[in-house]
Amino acid sequence: MFRLIAPLIAAALALFGGAAGAQVEAGRALFVEGAGARALIADGAVDVPASRFPCAGCHGADGRGGVEGATEFPALVAGAAPRFDRTALAAALLEGTGADGRTLSSAMPRYRTDPATLDALHAYIAALADAGRIGVAAGALHITPPSDPARRAAFAAGLDEANREGGAWGRRFALVDPPDGAAVAADEVVAGLAEAAAERRAALIATELMRRGIRAVALGTPDDALSVMLEDLSVDVLPDAGAQIEIGAPGVVLVEADGTRTTLVAPPKDDALATLSARHITRAAIACGRGVTRRCLLGALADLRLEP
DSSP states (O other): OHHHHHHHHHHHHHTOOHHHHHHHHHHHIIIIIOTTOEEEETTTTEEEEGGGSOHHHHHOTTSOOEEETTEEEOOSEETTEESSOHHHHHIIIIIOBOTTSOBOOTTSOEEEOOHHHHHHHHHHHHHHHHHTTTTBOSSEEEEEOOSSHHHHHHHHHHHHHHHHTTTBTTBEEEEOSSGGGOSEEHHHHHHHHHHHHHHHHHHHHHHHHHHTTOOEEEESSOOHHHHHHHHHTTOEEOTTOSEEEEEETTEEEEEOTTOOEEEEEOOOOTTHHHHHHHHHHHHHHHHHOTTOOHHHHHHHTSSOOOOO
C-alpha cells in the first residue's frame, strides 16, 4: 500500500515552502522516522531512540490510525483537520494524557523532545490533513493521466466512458497535470497492475512448463524479476537448460530442445493496463461515497487486481 500512500506524504510536504516547509519536514522526520525525540517505555524505566517507535508505525503513514490484534491505534487526522490541537498533542506525547484527561494505554510510549519539534510535528499532521483534500473538488476528481502517450489515450477514453455514465456521486473525472494537484496519479495504478500482470504471467509459464514435465529453462532475454518468480514457483532458471523462454512481440514463447516453439502467453495490449486502471479508479471513487477523500481513494486502490 505504501506505493500509493507515498504520494500523500509528498503532497503534504509540497503544500509548504520556505521556513514553513522546513518545519513540516522536521515534523515528517519525527512522524515517519522518529527523528528528534526519545521514547520512554516500561513506565519510563527504558529510554530508547524514538526511531524505535515512530508515530507512523502505529498510527499509519497517513495518520488515519489502525488496528493490530486487540490494540486500536487512534487516528491523528479526522476528516480534513488534525484531531488534536498543539496542547492536546503535547499532553499525549509527553505525559500520556488523552484529550479527555484519562491516562493513555501503556502501549503508547511517552516521549521526550523540545517545543520546536512538537510544533513541527503538529504542523506535519496538519499538512497530512490538508493533503487529503488535494484533487477532490465539489464537482470533480482530478486525476493525472499516464505519462506514456499510448496509455494516456486509452486511460482518457476509460474515464470519458465513466463520465458519460455519471462519474462518481456527482463528480466527474478530470485529467490534470502536474500530479501535485491530483487525487490519484494513473502511473502509480498502472505500475501496481503491471506487477500483478507479471506475477500472473510467471504463474502461467510455470504451470505450462510443469504440465510438459520441464523443470528448468533458460531465458533468451535476461529478466531478473521473471527469474525470481519462476524460481519461487519451483522452475529452475539455468543458462544451459535445454528449453528456452523467449519474450518478444509474439508474446512468451517456449522453445524446446527439439526446436518446437509454443506460445505460452499472448503479447499484452499496450493500452490494456491503462483501460483497467481507469476502471479501478472509477470503482474506487464510487466505493468511497459522496465524502470521498484522497486517502480513501488510495486505500481502495491498494489491492489491485487484474479482473476487469
